[in-house]
Amino acid sequence: MGKVRVLSLFDGISCGKVALERAGIPVDEYIAYEIDKSAIQISKNNHPDIIQRGDVTKADFTEYEGFDLVMGGSPCQGFSIAGKQLNFDDPRSKLFFEFKRAIDEVKPKYFLLENVKMKKEYENIISQYLGVEPIKIDSNLVSAQNRKRLYWTNIPGVTQPEDRGIMLEDIVHENRSEDNVDLAPYKVPFDKTLKIIEKEVQEGKVGYFKYDAQANRVYSIHGKSVTLLGEAGGGAAKMGQYLFGCITPDRVDKRQRGQRFNEGDKFYTLTAQDRHGVFIDGYIRKLTPVECERLQTLPDKYTAGVSDARRYKVLGNGWTVEVITHILKTLQDTGK
Template identity: 45%
Template structure:
C-alpha cells in the first residue's frame, strides 16, 4: 500500500532519545513534513534540538493523547530495554512489569494514531515470553539484525515492523580499527555499545568481553638508542640546527623518520615531532598509518597519571593476572572509546552529541539506535 508523501512523511517517534530516527530518515532519502517526538531526558532533547530544531518535542508518552496524530504515516520507537535486558540483575521476564507498561504506550499510540507503518525496536536478549507478547500485540514477528553488518560493533537487536519485504543489510565490513581516532584495537569488532561503556575497566573488558577499550602505543626513550618494546631509534632526536635535506631557510620542511617497530610498515614508522607531519590519510590502515606516530620524550615515567601496560609474547598482566591479548609486544596506555568513536559505532555523524558533558554523551549514544540499520529498514517503505 503506497501512501501520498508528496509533502513528506509525518512521523511520530516515542522514546525518541537523540532523534536517531530523524537521522535515519534523512539517510534513507525520505523527506519529512512533521516529526513529533516524545522524550523526557533533558540531555537527549538538547542534542535533538541542536541538530533538528524543527522537531516538535512533546515530553512524556504516559500522558499523551495520540488521537491528535491521526493521518500520520509512520510510528517509530523503542521503549527502554533497561527492565528486560539480560545485563540487568533480576530483569523482568514477563510483560506485566514496568517494561511492559512502557511498551503498551507504543501499542496505544499505534491504535490511537492509526499510523500506516510502524517500527518497534528492542534488545535481542529479552526473554522469549516478552518477545512473544510484543509479537502478539503488534501482529508481526521480529527481524533480528546485527549492527555488525553496517558498523564496527556487535549489536543484535530485534525489529518489529509492518514495512514490507525487509531483508538483511549487506555486510559493509567495517572494523573497529576503521572508526578509531587513534590507537590500536585488539579485536575486529567492538562489543555492543551501551550506556555503561563510559565506565569501562580494562579487567572487565578482558574477562567479561564487554565495554570495548583501545590501546595507545606508549614510547619513551631508553639508553643506547633503544626503546622498551623492541622499538629501535635510528639516531638522537634532531634539533632545529640539524643539517641535510630537512632544512630550508632554517626551517624543517619534511617529516623526520627516526625509527620503527615491528616490520617498519607504514603504520609502524616513528617520526620526530621536530619535523613536519606525514600526510594524513583517511584510507590508511591501523596504528599510525592514518596520522603517523611521533616520539615524545618523557623524563620520568612514574609521573604519568595513567597506568602503562606491557604486552610480552601476546600476554598482558592486569591486577596480577595474565591475559592473552592480540597486540604487538610493547607498552600501552589502555583507554575507553572517545565520544566521537562511540558516535561512529552507532553510525552517527561525528560530534552529533557535542554540547553536553561527555558522561551524558556516552549515555545518549548508548541509548540510541544504530542509524544505518534503521535507514536500511526505511528504504523498504513504499513511497
C-alpha cells in the same frame, strides 16, 4: 514517496530523524516524545524543526491520527536477556504498552519498534500485540559494533543488510598519547585475560589487574566493538572491561560478570556512559565520544554540547542509524 508525518516515541537523540534523512524520505512533521534533558538538547541542536512533546505517558495520541509512521525503542531494562529476567510488571517494560497505545490511536500506515534480545516468551507477547514477528539484525553488518536487536515492523520486504566489513580500527582516532595508559610493566599477551577490578579508572591510572585464564579481555582494535549501552551509572567506570547486556541504575555498585572476548573475535558489550578501553600499540585508552558516535554511525560531534558523561549515556541508549536507514529505505525503494 511524498513527505511523511512521523511520531517518534522514546526519541532519545533523534536517530530516527537522521535515518529518515539518509534514506531519502522527506519529512513533513516529526513529533518526538522524550524526557531526558540532555537528549532533547542534542536533538534540538541538530534538528530545530522537531516538535518535542515530553512525557509519553501523558500523551493524547489521537491528535496524530493518520500519521504515516510511528517508531520507537522502548527502554530495554525490563526485557534484557542479560542480568535479571524482568517482565511486563516492571514499570520500564510497561512503556511498551505506550507504544501499543500509540499504534491503536494513531492508526499509522507503518510502525517500527526496536528492542533488545529477550526471553522468547516476552518476544512472543510483543509479537502477538503487534501482529508481526521481529527481524533480528546485528549492527555489526553496517558498523564496527556488535549490537543484536529485534525490530518489529509492518514495513514489507525488509531484509538483512549486507556486511560492510567495518572494524573498530576503521573508526578510532589516531592513538592519542595524552589519553594513553601504558601497560608496562604489565606484559599482557592475548592468551591471557585482563580484568580491571578497580571501581574507578582515571587517566594515568590503570588500577589492578587480575589474571583469568578462561578468556581474553584486551580490546584489540582489529575486531568489532562491543555494544554501547546507556543507563550505566558510576559503577561502570571500568573502561569497558565489565560487559553486560543492559546496565541499569540499580546495579551501579554491584560487581558484575563479564562476557568473553578473544583476539580476532568481534567485540562484545561496552557500557556507554563511561570510559571504554581500546588496546592500541601496547597502550589502553578510553574510547572518545566521537568514536562512540561512529559506532552508532552518527555524524562526528553529533552529541557535542553536553558533558562527555551524558554523551556516552545517550549514545548507548540510541539506535545504530545505518540499521534504521536500511529498514526505512525499503519504503523509499518500493515508493510506498
